[in-house]
Amino acid sequence: MATEKLNLTLKVWRQPSSTAQGEIVTYEAKDIPSTASFLEMLDIVNEELINKGDEPIAFDHDCREGICGMCSLTINGRPHGPGDGVTTCQLHMRSFRNGDTIWIEPFRAQAFPILKDLIVDRSAFDHIIQAGGYISARTGSAVDANAMPIPKPVADYAFDAAACIGCGACVAACKNASAMLFVAAKVEHLGVLPQGKAEKDRRVLGMVRAMDDAGFGNCTNQYECEAVCPKEISATYITKMNRDFAAASIKEAVVNEF
Amino acid sequence: MNLLESIKRFYASSVGKKLLVALSGVVLLLFLLGHLAGNLLIYMGREAINDYGEFLHHMLHGTGVWFARLGLLAAVTIHVVATIHLVQQNRAARENRYAYETTVRASKASRTMIISGIIILSFVIFHLLQFTILPGPGDQGYYDDQTSDHLRPDVFGMVVRAFQNILVCLFYIVSMGFLCFHLSHGVASVFQTLGLRSEKTAAPIEWFGRAYAAFIFLGNISIPIAVQLGFVHL
Ligand code: HEM
Numbered sequence: 001m002a003t004e005k006l007n008l009t010l011k012v013w014r015q016p017s018s019t020a021q022g023e024i025v026t027y028e029a030k031d032i033p034s035t036a037s038f039l040e041m042l043d044i045v046n047e048e049l050i051n052k053g054d055e056p057i058a059f060d061h062d063c064r065e066g067i068c069g070m071c072s073l074t075i076n077g078r079p080h081g082p083g084d085g086v087t088t089c090q091l092h093m094r095s096f097r098n099g100d101t102i103w104i105e106p107f108r109a110q111a112f113p114i115l116k117d118l119i120v121d122r123s124a125f126d127h128i129i130q131a132g133g134y135i136s137a138r139t140g141s142a143v144d145a146n147a148m149p150i151p152k153p154v155a156d157y158a159f160d161a162a163a164c165i166g167c168g169a170c171v172a173a174c175k176n177a178s179a180m181l182f183v184a185a186k187v188e189h190l191g192v193l194p195q196g197k198a199e200k201d202r203r204v205l206g207m208v209r210a211m212d213d214a215g216f217g218n219c220t221n222q223y224e225c226e227a228v229c230p231k232e233i234s235a236t237y238i239t240k241m242n243r244d245f246a247a248a249s250i251k252e253a254v255v256n257e258f
Numbered sequence: 259m260n261l262l263e264s265i266k267r268f269y270a271s272s273v274g275k276k277l278l279v280a281l282s283g284v285v286l287l288l289f290l291l292g293h294l295a296g297n298l299l300i301y302m303g304r305e306a307i308n309d310y311g312e313f314l315h316h317m318l319h320g321t322g323v324w325f326a327r328l329g330l331l332a333a334v335t336i337h338v339v340a341t342i343h344l345v346q347q348n349r350a351a352r353e354n355r356y357a358y359e360t361t362v363r364a365s366k367a368s369r370t371m372i373i374s375g376i377i378i379l380s381f382v383i384f385h386l387l388q389f390t391i392l393p394g395p396g397d398q399g400y401y402d403d404q405t406s407d408h409l410r411p412d413v414f415g416m417v418v419r420a421f422q423n424i425l426v427c428l429f430y431i432v433s434m435g436f437l438c439f440h441l442s443h444g445v446a447s448v449f450q451t452l453g454l455r456s457e458k459t460a461a462p463i464e465w466f467g468r469a470y471a472a473f474i475f476l477g478n479i480s481i482p483i484a485v486q487l488g489f490v491h492l
């Protein structure tokens with residue numbers, strides 16, 4: 001079967017530096033194989049730009065296999081583009097039709113400053129992790145797999161949250177640029193496991209406060225995050241975090257030590 | 259850290275403010291249900307609803323109504339102040355909007371909570387002026403001298419006279435529409451904020467929220483409609 005070729009119009013956000021004024025620039029992408037991934041399509045366009053002596057479009061990527069969380073891009077207003085449970089690097093051009101116009105913008109949020117074109121600085125997520133997204137005890141060498149019994153449903157619950165690759169699509173999709181889905185996934189995947197339980201309260205308070213300090217918005221329970229998450233993490237982790245935050249706040253206020 | 263400091267910290271956090279919005283929202287939701295039950299007494303006639311009005315004003319030697327008013331005022335104040343702060347922060351969190359905007363799942367109601375909220379607030383002010391603050395003993399038909407052995411405010415007559423005006427009816431119906439819209443997102447949202455939603459209960463909670471909103475809407479608008487159609491008359 002011959003590979004179908006697509007001719008597309010791209011509307012791409014170009015911004016030379018973090019302080020420069022950005023704008024949407026129109027490009028024609030010609031003869032794009034429908035089997036190409038979205039990032040390969042941009043590679044093709046960039047090749048042409050470089051050949052013409054123009055500045056290529058800067059975008060983030062690393063593994064290109066949907067596991068590292070480095071690729072971003074808001075495609076036609078939707079982080080990681082059309083389709084459920086897929087990252088930009090795993091999105092393929094067969095999801096588009098010949099003649100389509102595609103809008104490509106960075107993940108927009110005050111807490112994710114644009115560095116260049118489509119690349120944003122997501123270190124706010126690192127600061128949130130530093131505020132409690134770990135276990136502070138020495139772990140030593142790996143223990144025997146079943147030395148510590150963890151019921152299967154608990155392990156599954158933790159694992160579904162741990163699938164978060166920290167890409168930031170939840171923030172980019174949220175009408176308020178809130179990071180609640182990311183933070184909830186990171187808080188809860190440790191919070192339900194025996195190793196992480198001990199520091200549960202300190203963790204949720206620390207990470208929510210770090211989230212607030214970074215300038216993310218507030219959750220309004222619209223679940224846009226859940227809809228675009230490439231790992232399909234459920235917004236019910238946010239429910240759980242709200243509950244854990246309330247309990248930890250009360251403990252902090254009246255017990256004052258944990 | 260002392261208690262006051264803890265409360266300040268709680269309010270300063272996004273989740274803390276959200277919890278306060280939800281708790282004050284629950285107080286208002288329960289009030290709406292009680293208020294509707296009282297309103298529906300109008301269908302049982304002048305005596306029933308005027309008895310109820312008299313009861314409200316004499317409960318706990320007349321202090322009961324003031325406890326309720328102060329509680330409601332506190333709930334409304336917390337709800338409005340916290341939501342305004344939240345909305346301001348949300349706007350600031352994305353100053354540069356997308357050139358191409360899409361919405362995957364968020365309902366219209368959820369995206370316009372502040373607008374429906376402000377309309378509800380203006381309605382509440384009008385409603386209080388009309389039925390609580392302005393009416394006084396000098397007004398025509400203020401007292402009910404038929405259904406009891408002593409003079410007492412005629413709630414029934416006041417409401418029926420007000421709803422004989424079609425413009426007043428329309429204003430009430432439209433306002434209830436906005437309230438219903440606010441609740442169509444708000445009721446289900448409370449469960450999420452208070453940590454009471456799960457994968458299994460998400461769908462029933464959504465339905466419950468819509469049903470609650472519809473019930474409050476239909477119950478309340480039935481009264482101006484009944485007056486207009488002459489089912490309830492002086
Ligand atoms: C009878 C009166 C009212 C009731 C029963 C009510 C109820 C609710 C409920 C249940 C919620 C959902 C809370 C949550 O997300 O957990 C909510 C949210 C909200 N309310 Fe109200 N409300 C009322 C009046 C108002 C007023 C007067 C305003 C005006 C400012 C307002 C503004 C908002 C906003 C902006 C939200 C969204 C907050 C957020 O999700 O961040 N509401 N309301």
Ligand code: FES
Nearest residue numbers: 064068069071089
């Ligand atoms: S590049 Fe690694 S997830 Fe897309």
